[in-house]
Amino acid sequence: MPDFLPIAYFEGNFVPFKDANISIATHALHYGTGAFGGLRGTINPQNPKQVLLFRLDRHCKRLSNSAKYLHYDLPATKIYDVIKDFVSKNAPTNPFYIRPFVYTSDLGVAPRLHNIEKNFFVYGLEMGDYLSPDGISCRISSWYRQEDRSLPLRGKISGAYITSALAKTEAVDAGFDEAILMNSQGKVCEATGMNIFMVRNDKLITPSFDQDILEGITRDSVITIAKNLGLEVEQREIDKTELFIADELFLCGTAAKVTPVKRVENYHLSPERPITTKIKETLTAITENRDPNYQDWITVIDL
Structure with missing residues (x-):
């Protein structure tokens, strides 16, 4: 408990x-x-x-x-x-x-x-680590993310998370750690409670808002951090097959923080993750109030 x-x-x-x-x-x-x-x-x-x-x-x-x-x-x-x-x-x-x-x-x-x-x-x-910080395995879920025309997906509406629950249990029962959901158009959407980022050719890529994703706060933070690190960031549609040949892949969210993905289905990704590691280290420094460039993101409460 x-x-x-x-x-x-x-x-x-x-x-x-x-x-x-x-x-x-x-x-x-x-x-x-x-x-x-x-x-x-x-x-x-x-x-x-x-x-x-x-x-x-x-x-x-x-x-x-x-x-x-x-x-x-x-x-x-x-x-x-x-x-x-x-x-x-x-x-x-x-x-x-x-x-x-x-x-x-x-x-x-x-x-x-x-x-x-x-x-x-x-x-x-x-709460400590929600997912293994060393990397996780993901399966492509048979369940699809809902559409914004049927649910207000920009809000974290509790009833919508039945899909996440179904997808998560399906993945774990099949021997994986997490699930990646497609949207109704068959494009990569998000994980069960996390946004997803892919690195290809030194470019950071993530599904755009029109892909029925949650407007994640950690997602927004990662994009800002990446741009400030001089990385090119692209928000667009992502095909499933791109995940299999990605240079790096990670999930992000409040609970998950930045969690690298080491395998999608039976496709193993490289253990070398320089961009993921740099973003993760930067985000950790920010949350611990060790980065003066982002102190306006931190609320300090004296006990």
Whole structure:
């Protein structure tokens, strides 16, 4: 069982995590009418009395936008203030993950977003590596990513993640670590909860927003880092067969950070990953507040 942080924010108050419970009749539980965020907290290696949060403002803005899809007006400033208080009250001593969640909190059985109560909670848990930092194997999933015309894929809508769950279990049951999903046009989309990057001929390539991907915050960070390192970045359609002959391949996300891919199906990729390694090292330095060029990405909370 995960090591949950002792305090949660629930129904407008900070309460013990064990007391933050919802009814089995909660609307969002039945219809997937929720949206979530996720961000990591790092203990400052130079000062254990400080917690570092990576791009907190962007995470709060994305969750606020996700809430709009649920017809819920939740200002990003409100989320920002609650998360800062949440961290202060928990005073964590190990790396951790924060999960803010907005949802339809009424008790009922009619699928709708009008005339229904919405709410917002936050909890956290200690978290180390989500995937092996040494590299993972991926299979091409038989499940396809949804289309933006049927789901608001720019928001992290909870109901949409049934596809990720199906794809992840299919991959693990087949002996792989992770799944890569195609979109409805048969182009590379993303992994089960991560964006994907490919290196070919010293160029960093990733699916563009019109490929039904999530607008990942780590993805955006990687693109900025790569450009600042002098790399050419291209956002476009990617064919499945390109993955098999890529010079380097990696996944990225809040939980996964930057995770190299060593095998796709039965195609083994090179163990030499100079670009992946450089981006990963830079991102790690940023999240630990060791890179002065990106200090505006870090929120420091004194405990």
